[in-house]
Amino acid sequence: xxxxxxxxxxxxxxxxxxxxxxxxVTWATRLLPAMPHASPFQWTxxxxxxxxxxxxxxxxWFVADGRRYGGAAAVAAILRRQPxxxxxxxxxxxxxxxxxxxxxxxxxxxARYRHRLPGGTPACRMPAGA
Numbered sequence: 185x186x187x188x189x190x191x192x193x194x195x196x197x198x199x200x201x202x203x204x205x206x207x208x209v210t211w212a213t214r215l216l217p218a219m220p221h222a223s224p225f226q227w228t229x230x231x232x233x234x235x236x237x238x239x240x241x242x243x244x245w246f247v248a249d250g251r252r253y254g255g256a257a258a259v260a261a262i263l264r265r266q267p268x269x270x271x272x273x274x275x276x277x278x279x280x281x282x283x284x285x286x287x288x289x290x291x292x293x294x295a296r297y298r299h300r301l302p303g304g305t306p307a308c309r310m311p312a313g314a
Contacts, residue, residue: 194248195233196262197240199308200224205244207303218266220246242310243295256284256291 199205201224209222225240233247239254246258253261256278263275277283294301299308 194220194265195228195246196220196222196258197225197228197230197233197235197245197247198222199241199244200226202298202304202308204298204301204304204308212262216262216266216271217268220248220262220265243291255295256287259291260284260287 196209196219198209206224213219213222225235225237225245228240230237230240233245234252235245235247239245243255244258246253246261248261248265251261260275260278263271263278266272266275278287296310298304298310
């Protein structure tokens with residue numbers, strides 16, 4: 185299957201200082217046929233994408249078609265853009281309660297403990313109050 189194209193305007197913004205986040209983006213890039221361009225927030229002009237530094241520090245962001253999705257919603261939005269129906273369905277489920285609630289709780293748990301997950305380091309620890 186030929187790789188699907190994603191508009192250059194679509195961007196995944198993640199924490200480039202976090203080993204787990206970088207590992208997750210690398211993994212998704214290998215596995216998803218239509219993975220958007222990804223950029224660490226530390227190297228991104230956040231203002232251009234309507235994301236504040238505080239927002240980028242606390243969650244992943246996906247910006248496409250003039251819309252911003254954060255956290256679990258970002259993951260769901262990326263899945264809804266995939267050419268594989270099963271992935272699109274999973275992305276759609278991520279927007280519908282109670283699945284969206286479960287996805288957000290799961291996202292928050294992963295974010296909170298990302299320093300303990302594969303690829304994580306003490307530098308991955310979330311800022312206080314996150």
